[in-house]
Amino acid sequence: MEFGIFNLMGSRSPEKQTAEVFAEVAEQTRLADELGYAIAWFAEHHFSNYCLCASPLMIIAHCASITKKIRLGTAVVVLPLYNPARLAAEIATADALSNGRLMLGVGAGYQPYEFERFGVDIKNNLEMTEEFCDILDRAFSQDFFSYNGKHYQIPKTHIPARPVQKPVPIYVAGHTEAMFRAAARHGYRVLSSGRIGGAALLAEQYQIIRDAYRAEGVPLENAHITVNRFCHITDSKEDGLRFAENALPIPPCLEPAAAAGGHAGHGAG
Amino acid sequence: MQGTVLVDVPCPDEPSLEQIHKDLLIGDVETVAEKLVAEIRATHPVHMCFSFKVGATPHKAAMRSMELMMTEVRPRVERALGPLARRAAE
Numbered sequence: 001m002e003f004g005i006f007n008l009m010g011s012r013s014p015e016k017q018t019a020e021v022f023a024e025v026a027e028q029t030r031l032a033d034e035l036g037y038a039i040a041w042f043a044e045h046h047f048s049n050y051c052l053c054a055s056p057l058m059i060i061a062h063c064a065s066i067t068k069k070i071r072l073g074t075a076v077v078v079l080p081l082y083n084p085a086r087l088a089a090e091i092a093t094a095d096a097l098s099n100g101r102l103m104l105g106v107g108a109g110y111q112p113y114e115f116e117r118f119g120v121d122i123k124n125n126l127e128m129t130e131e132f133c134d135i136l137d138r139a140f141s142q143d144f145f146s147y148n149g150k151h152y153q154i155p156k157t158h159i160p161a162r163p164v165q166k167p168v169p170i171y172v173a174g175h176t177e178a179m180f181r182a183a184a185r186h187g188y189r190v191l192s193s194g195r196i197g198g199a200a201l202l203a204e205q206y207q208i209i210r211d212a213y214r215a216e217g218v219p220l221e222n223a224h225i226t227v228n229r230f231c232h233i234t235d236s237k238e239d240g241l242r243f244a245e246n247a248l249p250i251p252p253c254l255e256p257a258a259a260a261g262g263h264a265g266h267g268a269g
Numbered sequence: 270m271q272g273t274v275l276v277d278v279p280c281p282d283e284p285s286l287e288q289i290h291k292d293l294l295i296g297d298v299e300t301v302a303e304k305l306v307a308e309i310r311a312t313h314p315v316h317m318c319f320s321f322k323v324g325a326t327p328h329k330a331a332m333r334s335m336e337l338m339m340t341e342v343r344p345r346v347e348r349a350l351g352p353l354a355r356r357a358a359e
Contacts, residue, residue, distance in 0.1 A: 001309070001314065001315060001316065001317065001353040001354070001356040002315070002316050002317075002353075003316075003317055003318065003319070003338065003339070003343065003353075004316055004317070004318030004319070005318055005319055005320075005321060005335065006318045006319060006320040007320075007322070008320055008322065008323050010323060010324050011324075011325075012324045012325040013325055014272025014273055015272070024322070024328040024331075027328070027332075028321070028322065028328070028331060028332060028335065031332055031335055031336075032335060035335060035336065035339045036339060037335075037339070038316065039316065039318060041318050049273075050324075075318075192312070194292075194308075194312075196284065196289050196292060196293060197292055198291070198292030198293070198304075198308075199304070199307045199308050199310075199311045200311075201292075202308055202311045202312045203311040203312065205312065206311060206312045206313060224315045224316070225312060225313060225314045225315055225316075226314060226315065226316040226317070226318065227308070227312050227314040227316070227317050227318070228317075228318050228319075228320065229293065229294050229308065229317065229318075229319055229320070230293045230294065230295075230319070230320045230323060231293070231294035231295070231301065231319035231320065231321055231334060231338065232293075232294070232295045232321065232326070232330070232334055233294075233296070233297070233298060233301050233333070233334040233337040233338065233341075233342065234295070234296070234297065234330070234334075235297045237290075239330070240290050240295040240296060241286050241287075241290055242325075242326075243293075243295055243323070243326055244286045244289035244290045244293065244295060245286055245289075245324075246323045246324030246325055246326055247289060247293060247320075247323050247324075248283065248289070
């Protein structure tokens with residue numbers, strides 16, 4: 001079992017510049033590499049201070065050049081907000097730049113606020129993600145591929161940039177049986193988070209993952225279960241409570257109409 | 270707005286900070302090691318990653334947690350569960 005770090009890249013300090021936020025992320029990633037952490041994960045969110053990173057692959061391209069061994073993961077790229085032909089090439093580029101250290105976490109997205117601003121109907125997010133995954137599978141396993149789906153149609157296409165890893169490990173983030181079953185079907189791994197719940201919630205998540213893999217007839221070890229947790233090590237109760245306040249999730253109260261006045265963001269990737 | 274940062278508004282049914290403090294990997298090295306052992310037993314993970322820096326957590330505090338996790342917490346977890354490298358193979 002290995003440890004990793006998860007970079008949310010948020011800022012709640014008005015005086016803190018974007019450049020400083022990303023410089024700190026780079027420094028933490030470099031330290032993680034030195035300390036022997038196996039993977040540094042990078043989140044994607046839009047339009048909120050919860051996470052300034054709109055493109056984890058862009059941060060990975062940078063961190064690849066300042067680290068040696070640590071693997072670099074997206075957690076996650078929100079597939080319906082991308083164009084599949086472009087993303088396939090960018091995934092291959094990031095894996096090439098990191099010399100095969102990319103871990104590709106993908107997700108369907110869930111924030112209406114983000115989807116509205118990208119002009120994507122969130123009602124279709126699961127169908128789009130399923131088709132997107134089929135396209136990525138084809139793009140990396142075939143010299144030429146085409147796709148004729150409900151949401152995506154791509155004529156005969158070749159992606160000239162190719163990943164170093166064959167294949168790039170793909171992780172699916174989610175907490176529903178449907179997402180975990182999709183992961184099992186595609187041969188993907190699982191990213192899970194107990195968010196702000198404790199060990200009991202994590203145990204429930206484990207049951208859902210186990211049931212999903214069993215239902216698809218796929219061995220559970222293929223899930224390669226990855227768990228993301230908030231962590232703050234301190235002797236001070238006051239520091240600990242301050243960290244707890246920073247870890248509070250936000251999405252349930254994020255309504256488009258109220259967002260301009262409320263806070264915007266969400267818990268754990 | 271406060272500069273470029275949106276002002277926080279509490280959500281309905283928000284859990285108490287005490288509860289979150291208890292449920293998350295927050296505390297001294299002994300406490301975090303105990304909680305982590307329980308979480309590993311509950312989820313059988315191959316990989317665990319930690320968000321050390323959220324919101325306004327100071328950069329230096331996050332770096333310190335990162336170091337303590339590897340130098341102090343991990344050895345305690347291994348004393349309870351055995352070598353973590355071996356667990357990956359199971």
